[in-house]
Amino acid sequence: MKQFIFIIIATITLSVQAQTPYEQGMKKALSFWKENKPNEAVNLFERIAKAEPDNWLPPYYAAYVMITQGFNIKDVAQLKIQMDKALEFLNEAKLRSTNNPEIIILDALWHTVWVAYDGQKYGMLYGAKVAQMYEEALQTDSENPNVILNKAQWDIGGAKFFGKPVTVFCKDIKKAIELTKTFAPEVLFYPKFDLKRAQQLLEENCLN
Secondary structure, eight states: HHHHHHHHHHHHHHHHHHSSHHHHHHHHHHHHHTOOHHHHHHHHHHHHHHTTOOOSSHHHHHHHHHHHHHTOOOOHHHHHHHHHHHHHHHHHHHSTTTTTTHHHHHHHHHHHHHHHOHHHHHHHHHHHHHHHHHHHHHHHHHHHHHHHHHHHHHHHHHHHHTTOOOGGGGGHHHHHHHTTTTTTSSSTTTOOOOOOHHHHHHHHHHHO
């Protein structure tokens, strides 16, 4: 029994030792995010980005955390500070990886934060631009489930705003879910597909 426990401990130790500092750092930063510690996550992603100057994922995730947090900010001055900093990370990711569909849809999400904050003011300003970004991302990678799901969610929101039917977009959500079975991420820590959100969209818009 003692020998068995020793083997388990040795295996775990070797597994941890086999991870690179980058892998350890990214896992730690992602765990901070999962534990609802966005500031700690962003700070660590930023440090990793400085250590990995050619890698688009650390600044991408730093931007992603700040952008998603932006949906919960009600004070415009605070929101501007948040989104300006997120944009710095987003632009850094763009420099490191061109024509990247994940970065394009994150850019669309950055603009969507402002539309969600004040639809009357920013809807007219950014609405068409966001739609164009999703079309660009789709043309870049038409089989990327993240692209298809995010575009469908935007299209559904727009349809609801203008009082149009949304069921036409249900097929896109189902397609995105289906594509996850064959979609092969290019690199370690590639943005994961949000299956829970996809299922929620189906339940809210397609199962009535």
